[in-house]
Amino acid sequence: MQKTLLFVMIFLAINIPTIQQGIGQSTLDRRVDSLLSLMTLEEKIGQMNQYNGFWDVTGPSPSAGDASQKYNNLRKGLVGSMLNVTGVEEVRKVQKIAVEETRLGIPLIIGFDMIHGMKTMSPIPLAEAASWDMEAIRQSSQIGAREAAAMGVNWTFAPMVDISRDARWGRVMEGAGEDTYLASQIARARVIGYQGDDLSDPLTLAACVKHFAGYGFSEGGRDYNTVDISRTTLHQVILPPFKAAIDAGARTVMNSFNDLDGIPATGNAYLQRDLLKGKWNFDGFVVSDWGSIVEMVNHRVTEDGKAAAKLAVLAGSDMDMESYLYVKHLKELVESGEVEESLIDDAARRILKVKFELGLFEDPYKYCDEEREKTIVGHPDHQKGVLEMAKKSIVLLKNENKLLPLAKTGLKIAVIGALAADKDSPLGSWRGLAEPNSAVSVLEGLQAHSQNQYTFAKGAELVTETPVFLKEVKINTTDRSGFLQAIQAAKDADVVIAVMGEHGFQSGEARSRSQLGLPGLQQELLEQVYLANKKIILVNMSGRPLDLSWADEHLPGVIQVWHLGSQSGNAIAQVIFGDYNPSGKLPMSFPRNVGQMPLYYNQKSTGRPTNPGDDIVFWSHYSDVSNEALYPFGFGLSYTQFDYSGLSVETLANQQVRVKVNLKNSGLRDGEEVAQLYLNDHFSSLTRPMKELKGFQKINLKSGESKTIEFLLGPEELGFYNGEGNLLVEPGEFTIMVGGSSNATLSVNFVLR
Numbered sequence: 001m002q003k004t005l006l007f008v009m010i011f012l013a014i015n016i017p018t019i020q021q022g023i024g025q026s027t028l029d030r031r032v033d034s035l036l037s038l039m040t041l042e043e044k045i046g047q048m049n050q051y052n053g054f055w056d057v058t059g060p061s062p063s064a065g066d067a068s069q070k071y072n073n074l075r076k077g078l079v080g081s082m083l084n085v086t087g088v089e090e091v092r093k094v095q096k097i098a099v100e101e102t103r104l105g106i107p108l109i110i111g112f113d114m115i116h117g118m119k120t121m122s123p124i125p126l127a128e129a130a131s132w133d134m135e136a137i138r139q140s141s142q143i144g145a146r147e148a149a150a151m152g153v154n155w156t157f158a159p160m161v162d163i164s165r166d167a168r169w170g171r172v173m174e175g176a177g178e179d180t181y182l183a184s185q186i187a188r189a190r191v192i193g194y195q196g197d198d199l200s201d202p203l204t205l206a207a208c209v210k211h212f213a214g215y216g217f218s219e220g221g222r223d224y225n226t227v228d229i230s231r232t233t234l235h236q237v238i239l240p241p242f243k244a245a246i247d248a249g250a251r252t253v254m255n256s257f258n259d260l261d262g263i264p265a266t267g268n269a270y271l272q273r274d275l276l277k278g279k280w281n282f283d284g285f286v287v288s289d290w291g292s293i294v295e296m297v298n299h300r301v302t303e304d305g306k307a308a309a310k311l312a313v314l315a316g317s318d319m320d321m322e323s324y325l326y327v328k329h330l331k332e333l334v335e336s337g338e339v340e341e342s343l344i345d346d347a348a349r350r351i352l353k354v355k356f357e358l359g360l361f362e363d364p365y366k367y368c369d370e371e372r373e374k375t376i377v378g379h380p381d382h383q384k385g386v387l388e389m390a391k392k393s394i395v396l397l398k399n400e401n402k403l404l405p406l407a408k409t410g411l412k413i414a415v416i417g418a419l420a421a422d423k424d425s426p427l428g429s430w431r432g433l434a435e436p437n438s439a440v441s442v443l444e445g446l447q448a449h450s451q452n453q454y455t456f457a458k459g460a461e462l463v464t465e466t467p468v469f470l471k472e473v474k475i476n477t478t479d480r481s482g483f484l485q486a487i488q489a490a491k492d493a494d495v496v497i498a499v500m501g502e503h504g505f506q507s508g509e510a511r512s513r514s515q516l517g518l519p520g521l522q523q524e525l526l527e528q529v530y531l532a533n534k535k536i537i538l539v540n541m542s543g544r545p546l547d548l549s550w551a552d553e554h555l556p557g558v559i560q561v562w563h564l565g566s567q568s569g570n571a572i573a574q575v576i577f578g579d580y581n582p583s584g585k586l587p588m589s590f591p592r593n594v595g596q597m598p599l600y601y602n603q604k605s606t607g608r609p610t611n612p613g614d615d616i617v618f619w620s621h622y623s624d625v626s627n628e629a630l631y632p633f634g635f636g637l638s639y640t641q642f643d644y645s646g647l648s649v650e651t652l653a654n655q656q657v658r659v660k661v662n663l664k665n666s667g668l669r670d671g672e673e674v675a676q677l678y679l680n681d682h683f684s685s686l687t688r689p690m691k692e693l694k695g696f697q698k699i700n701l702k703s704g705e706s707k708t709i710e711f712l713l714g715p716e717e718l719g720f721y722n723g724e725g726n727l728l729v730e731p732g733e734f735t736i737m738v739g740g741s742s743n744a745t746l747s748v749n750f751v752l753r
């Protein structure tokens, strides 16, 4: 009887807007508040608690240790969310407990790292960034979202928008590269791709922009390391993509493992309260990173778990992912007066609101439909979609004497390298629930797209054991027993395709590297093969920029293919044979050696920017390597030729300028070009980069066709942020450079009054 009464009250609370509404308060807010008014302190704290999955669908209820504790808390209504529970059957089971066994029946929000696909894998995000194609990225994100949502998930921990200038950091594969402007556009495209325009649509997910903030600046590129940057770098370089994601509607934010200016991000009130929830008015919720609340004890800013929970909640972390501390300590902290209950209300309110928006109160099993799961996951259209995305992600780096594209018949081709036949590496590091070894290999792709004669020789294994997600990848550094066979194959061939680079698990979280060359014996193998046949196309498959200096100096062809997902081999073959004209441009600078790290195109001029000549050493440079990247940001070749001319600029009212340029496809093939606009502010009150990307457009032109492109720049593009996060637009002279890479030379000046 009592239970029935409660259900009636909850029904009324969430369905009928209450009469005592505040003016201007939305219906949704009123529903949330009505529900909140029925909740005990413990239940509100429960909403702030997130557990990793424990439910074993095939086995009995969890009975021991950690799992049993989690299970009991779930039944008591002390869990608001779970992550890594996937598949309709599994999700339904945990949801059923939350809905049917807890006092209030509040549904769980189910999170998962759907980063670049669920079963059907898209290219890794860094690869997709190389497409500079926002519509393609939106569609690719949508494909992943559809599959994840069909599998019961309603929240993805993406997009990751951490700017990074250091290829040693393994997580560069997960972001959009080194540039703030490009990353901001991509952040927006991804959020729209995941969330669509209706969060309650059962085929969309809530987005979670991460990691707030500064994580990509881990010292030395070592994951989880400390971050020490200025407030101006924070505001100018790191925060804009977060702001872009939030402006696009991202409903949640994840904080980060690192400290920033001495305070862990998870306990950082400046970031979470002052900026995010204050200045930016963000009304979604913040989830901690995995265990990042308890890790504040390791950071040694709090003595114990209780103090860590207190610091995190005061700083604005709303949900505790796998630290188990909120559910353990918050009640006591509120009762002792150390934490105000209003903070708990605020956090619970934010979380409940997103659950309402997802439609979970309307139907907690909304994302649990077996039929939908069967039809959506792995849908043939998704394979087509990820193939298109993969083609657009490939970057042609060198093509001497137009060696590429290759003919489809009549060639004897030696395909060399363990990665050539690898069906697993292309799936990348954050591979969702992809079947191991399910990608189309390069070898399979080449064979399917041509009638050439192929000889495959590994030359050397890349790894000595099958890599697994949790463990260090074991790289072969001694077994050269396949070298001779590879050398022989090269001798007999018209052309060699060497597929080298990194295993899919060599980049990603916790995969920092101190070397950026080809891992293991690959460089040695490549040089030996070169002695037998110089006509080599290097297909570099990696999750980060590698040092390709030797290849660039010696080989006629170099293609960057990243980890391209399920359709990898087909996409690569289509580029090699010219079925697709490559259009990708690098989202990160490729170095000449690892010592150049951190490397980025938008460097400041410093007090000593120029070479005084006569071998005088006193300027900002290295004595043993150029300051320039081997392949700069924004660079990528095509099988056709693009010419820029007639650059002009017109100053308009309201601090706006209009830029026009003529782009011509003067080559013999149709193709796509990414026209890029860079800006230089001659003098400003803070030191500024020598050039910064402020606009780009991807244009499709038929052979011989030309087009006038227009860019409109306003205060946001012409100005810059100071250390307080205020936009300054300072009058004076500017230079605009337009072209096909960050080395664009066509320029024009204007004066902003």
Ligand code: BGC
Pocket (backbone or CB within 6 Å): 113, 157, 210, 289, 290, 509
């Ligand atoms: C990562 C996050 C991820 C979380 C949950 C953490 O280790 O840093 O990016 O979302 O795990 O899997």
